[in-house]
Amino acid sequence: MTEGSYYTQVTIIGGGISGAALLFMLSRYTQIDSVTLFEKYNKPATLNSSAKANSQTLHIGDIETNYDFEKAKKVSASSSMVANFITHFNYEGTIGFRKPKMVLAVGEEEIAKLKARYETFKTLFPYLELWEEEVLESIEPILTKGRKEPILAMGAKDKISTVDFGKLSQTFIDLSQKEHCTVNLNFSTEVTQITKKWDKFLIHTDKGEYLSDVVVVDAGVHSLLLAHEMGYGEEYAMLPIGGSFYFAKTQLLNAKVYTMQNPKLPFAAVHGDPDLTADWRTRFGPTAFAMMTLERYHHMEILNLFDLLSLDGSVLGVYYDLMKDEDIRAYIMRNFAHELPGIGNEFFIKEVRKLIPSLNSDDIEYAEGYGGMRPQIIDKKAKKLLLGEAKIDTGKGIIFNMTPSPGASSCLGNAFEDAKILCDFLEVDLLKRKIKKELCDEKEYCYINRQPHR
Numbered sequence: 001m002t003e004g005s006y007y008t009q010v011t012i013i014g015g016g017i018s019g020a021a022l023l024f025m026l027s028r029y030t031q032i033d034s035v036t037l038f039e040k041y042n043k044p045a046t047l048n049s050s051a052k053a054n055s056q057t058l059h060i061g062d063i064e065t066n067y068d069f070e071k072a073k074k075v076s077a078s079s080s081m082v083a084n085f086i087t088h089f090n091y092e093g094t095i096g097f098r099k100p101k102m103v104l105a106v107g108e109e110e111i112a113k114l115k116a117r118y119e120t121f122k123t124l125f126p127y128l129e130l131w132e133e134e135v136l137e138s139i140e141p142i143l144t145k146g147r148k149e150p151i152l153a154m155g156a157k158d159k160i161s162t163v164d165f166g167k168l169s170q171t172f173i174d175l176s177q178k179e180h181c182t183v184n185l186n187f188s189t190e191v192t193q194i195t196k197k198w199d200k201f202l203i204h205t206d207k208g209e210y211l212s213d214v215v216v217v218d219a220g221v222h223s224l225l226l227a228h229e230m231g232y233g234e235e236y237a238m239l240p241i242g243g244s245f246y247f248a249k250t251q252l253l254n255a256k257v258y259t260m261q262n263p264k265l266p267f268a269a270v271h272g273d274p275d276l277t278a279d280w281r282t283r284f285g286p287t288a289f290a291m292m293t294l295e296r297y298h299h300m301e302i303l304n305l306f307d308l309l310s311l312d313g314s315v316l317g318v319y320y321d322l323m324k325d326e327d328i329r330a331y332i333m334r335n336f337a338h339e340l341p342g343i344g345n346e347f348f349i350k351e352v353r354k355l356i357p358s359l360n361s362d363d364i365e366y367a368e369g370y371g372g373m374r375p376q377i378i379d380k381k382a383k384k385l386l387l388g389e390a391k392i393d394t395g396k397g398i399i400f401n402m403t404p405s406p407g408a409s410s411c412l413g414n415a416f417e418d419a420k421i422l423c424d425f426l427e428v429d430l431l432k433r434k435i436k437k438e439l440c441d442e443k444e445y446c447y448i449n450r451q452p453h454r
């Protein structure tokens with residue numbers, strides 16, 4: 001922002017994939033005149049949206065057995081906007097990659113569950129195929145080598161399954177600057193407080209103050225903190241869950257291979273896939289463990305952490321309910337062991353062997369510098385751990401987004417939701433026809449209608 005210009009129509013706080021997607025959505029698909037983005041680090045997507053922090057998966061809901069039918073329908077409608085963006089704007093091979101993907105059922109019980117799931121989900125994803133062991137041998141032979149139990153996979157060979165969300169964030173920001181809208185980018189600028197001034201919002205930063213008509217807070221773990229400071233979202237607490245990865249020493253898989261979800265466990269099952277930041281070397285993970293920090297590989301922010309944990313009776317009740325389940329207790333202990341320096345691989349190899357039975361603990365190594373934080377939300381009123389994203393729409397021109405997985409896949413869907421709210425509030429046009437043309441595929445569910453738009 002140039003000196004002297006302290007007013008903007010829209011402020012976005014956070015330059016991860018959520019903030020960047022919203023910036024692109026507002027500048028290209030609305031009649032909004034000016035948008036200002038604040039990002040506290042010196043470039044976009046250095047935290048969870050970095051390709052090193054997340055699993056690089058475009059979640060659709062087709063192979064994610066932790067999603068039920070309704071969730072899969074919603075996520076696929078939203079994430080298809082990212083796939084369509086990649087094809088429409090020619091980013092295949094640079095941001096989005098077509099790699100085979102599958103979910104692997106191991107043993108008779110999982111196979112029966114997968115077959116049943118296929119029957120239901122093929123109506124939503126008609127391209128899904130079931131692959132018996134012989135077929136798998138031609139697609140990913142290493143999955144069958146040395147395996148004693150029967151296996152079956154459900155997957156697709158030619159979908160955009162892998163996305164560099166870091167590069168996508170930068171691209172959204174670059175493209176937004178080519179539009180009619182005035183875009184002010186403020187990197188290395190931390191928003192310290194938001195207050196009301198007249199009918200506007202006063203954005204306090206470490207570089208000065210700015211007035212804005214409306215605000216969207218896409219600050220990852222810090223969104224809830226900024227909400228609490230303004231008296232919003234008091235019904236929510238946060239459980240910061242870290243996720244780490246292990247690398248195989250060589251490239252073993254060409255496909256993304258997910259394992260079947262144990263429905264009792266709160267976090268997605270481990271998978272293995274080729275990593276685009278490491279010459280497609282195979283990466284396994286993520287692990288899931290409570291971590292006393294808000295940003296991975298950054299300092300602890302102890303006061304903010306305690307604010308977000310909100311350790312009152314209802315939150316402790318949620319922890320108690322989680323811990324009293326034997327499967328969840330064992331899962332927490334296992335995940336703790338996966339993080340043990342020097343010997344974590346001895347424990348994690350048991351998870352990996354479900355995917356590749358022939359691997360040994362010295363074939364894998366802890367992926368130093370990889371992994372991120374999942375801001376899992378606890379609903380204090382419902383006394384429940386929420387496993388998806390959460391939005392606080394105050395109805396007063398300020399929105400706060402909390403975006404654990406699949407937040408990166410849903411970035412354009414979420415941006416569209418926010419654009420709709422902001423355009424209504426500001427009484428400006430949202431260019432739905434242009435969105436449909438560029439981001440909605442004729443054959444896919446179109447998010448902007450939430451129904452096929454044929």
Ligand SMILES: Cc1cc2nc3c(=O)[nH]c(=O)nc-3n(C[C@H](O)[C@H](O)[C@H](O)COP(=O)(O)OP(=O)(O)OC[C@H]3O[C@@H](n4cnc5c(N)ncnc54)[C@H](O)[C@@H]3O)c2cc1C
Nearest residue numbers: 014016017018040048049054055057191220243372407409
């Ligand atoms: C281990 C792991 C694996 C995952 N795998 C996947 C996956 O495969 N597919 C998928 O879709 N999703 C995945 N996710 C989730 C995905 O990474 C997140 O949903 C997504 O990156 C969230 O993006 P964001 O922009 O909302 O938040 P972030 O990427 O966290 O960005 C928030 C930004 O806000 C900035 N900020 C914070 N406070 C301030 C402030 N006060 N002032 C200015 N700036 C501020 C931060 O610096 C940061 O740049 C995974 C997450 C983890 C941890």
